[in-house]
Amino acid sequence: MSQQPVIAFIGAGNMARAIIGGLLENGFAAANIWAAEPDASRLQDLAEQGLKTTCDNNEAVAAADMVILAVKPQIMQAVASELADAAQKHQPLFVSIAAGISLDALDRWLGGNAAVVRCMPNTPSLVQTGASGLFANARVSEQQRNLATQAMEAVGIALWVQNEAELDVVTAISGSGPAYYFLMMEAMTAAGAKLGLSEETARGLTLQTALGAARMASSSDVDAAELRRRVTSPKGTTEQAILTFQAEGLEAIVEKAMVACRDRAEAMAAELCKD
Known part of the structure; x- marks a missing residue:
């Protein structure tokens, strides 16, 4: 990858680890990746690979150019709302890989005026043959779109859809x-x-x-x-x-x-x- 921005993962589950693995295999520096997870024991192996790890989500957001929200949809509101102050202060790009959470809701929970991308990946990302659909709100710059594309292409193909409603069709095809x-x-x-x-x-x-x-x-x-x-x-x-x-x-x-x-x-x- 030509750029080396700082990427933070909020949540260190299977999908986050798949994307991290793809980034590392594509030459992304481990030192430029943060992983935040409340259970410190789940971060130990990532730290051993050279990633920066923390149990404080806000610390990771403060350091990042792009934040990948890799938490379950049911807790997204709580997680995003706790990041609102850091989001407003540091203004990174946010990429949500949670199904069913709209751009408007994410923006609202993050305090407003946030650059947000919704991404629908699928489980073959775990073996770098994933298929992801993406859609961005109006505050996402071309450079940020390219960064989101690079991250998801590390684990497969990444295709941008024409409107947010099409992400539900992406869910029906590649997500499920x-x-x-x-x-x-x-x-x-x-x-x-x-x-x-x-x-x-x-x-x-x-x-x-x-x-x-x-x-x-x-x-x-x-x-x-x-x-x-x-x-x-x-x-x-x-x-x-x-x-x-x-x-x-x-x-x-x-x-x-x-x-x-x-x-x-x-x-x-x-x-x-x-x-």
Whole structure:
């Protein structure tokens, strides 16, 4: 990374650690990263890697150019409100990776006039294959947008959406999406075992097939529909499986599931941001 600003993480859970790991692997200096967490025992290994650590969130914010709010949505209001004085005094960029917390609510809790980015990452960030959607309020500068992009690209891809409401759709696709694929993997593994394979063999074949299909799709110059057509020979075995999926309404089920996910994200926002 060309820039070496100071980045502070409020919360040191799995997602924060994934981003920290990605930053370190991309050449970011450990000495320029702060991690704040009320449980000092959870910070020991980060300190051993050269990070600055503290149990005082305000100390971390005071030192930072960018603050990544990596706490659960249910406690975001309390955490952000306690940072209001430091936010007003030091005016760093704030990046929230909590689902359902609006930019307006974050700005209000931080005391107003804050530069805030909402980011919806996903769990494959833990293995640096994440997909994040981002949206910024009007007070975020181009330089700050670039900094947020750099941080999230350390663990995968980072795509900016056109409006804040689209982040709920991002939640329905990539935020919750890994679980959809895990469910498909469960089903294929179970079916393979019922058809006579050992569970170990069925699982190995399922996982490698999922990995291979994803790599083919991400590296191809054609879309997924065309890739499917290319491996679906008329009156062949694959065609029979595809026709069965379609007869059972797979496309409609996927759309219905994603709508339910988006609607729940909207409802969570209404619940969490009402104060």
